Amino acid sequence: MKNYFTKQEKIRFKHIDYAGIVFYPRFLEMLNDLVEDWFEEALDRPFSKMHETNGIPTVDLKVQFKNAARIGETLSKKLWVAELKSSSIVCGFQFTNQEDKTVLEGEVTLVNVKIQEDRQSIKAEPFNEEMKEKISKYIV
Numbered sequence: 597m598k599n600y601f602t603k604q605e606k607i608r609f610k611h612i613d614y615a616g617i618v619f620y621p622r623f624l625e626m627l628n629d630l631v632e633d634w635f636e637e638a639l640d641r642p643f644s645k646m647h648e649t650n651g652i653p654t655v656d657l658k659v660q661f662k663n664a665a666r667i668g669e670t671l672s673k674k675l676w677v678a679e680l681k682s683s684s685i686v687c688g689f690q691f692t693n694q695e696d697k698t699v700l701e702g703e704v705t706l707v708n709v710k711i712q713e714d715r716q717s718i719k720a721e722p723f724n725e726e727m728k729e730k731i732s733k734y735i736v
Contacts, residue, residue: 598736601634601675607667617664623700624659627689630673631706639730649711651718655684656705662698669693676736683708683720685731 605626613619635652636642646652665671671691679686684707691700710721723731 598676599734600736601630601638601734603630603633603673605629605671605673607665607669607671609667611665612667617666618699620661623661623665623691624657626671626673626691627700627704628654630675630689631687631704634675634734638734639727641727647711650721651709651711652706653709653718654704655707657702658704659700659702661700663693665691665693665699671699675734677731677734678703678736680723680728680731680735682722688736 607618611618611622611626631652632643635646643652671693674690674692676688677685678688684705686703686705688703689701690698693699708721708723708727709718711718
């Protein structure tokens with residue numbers, strides 16, 4: 597059985613444009629919310645604590661918009677790990693609507709970084725063994 601991290605999201609007025617469909621930057625915000633929820637709920641590494649000394653910035657993002665999403669619909673957002681490296685993760689993602697049609701899919705690369713005390717610079721930092729073990733549960 598594949599272990600995906602999944603969340604539901606209802607499309608609200610704040611998500612749509614004048615045409616009544618999700619405005620594309622809102623999809624990226626939804627993706628970031630999914631990543632943030634995955635770190636907090638599945639990896640026990642909430643952004644509120646992590647960002648005191650570390651970060652997990654997106655360094656590469658590939659997105660394909662497959663179908664429109666409209667106000668009132670509920671999307672199922674799914675995330676998995678395609679590749680785990682020493683200090684980075686390549687995650688696949690897919691958003692589907694209630695008819696199980698793909699609305700959005702793609703791949704995001706995240707890098708684990710250490711933020712210097714002066715907050716002026718960051719540097720890639722390997723994941724510790726505990727974190728690698730937690731992340732590896734989502735490798736597909």
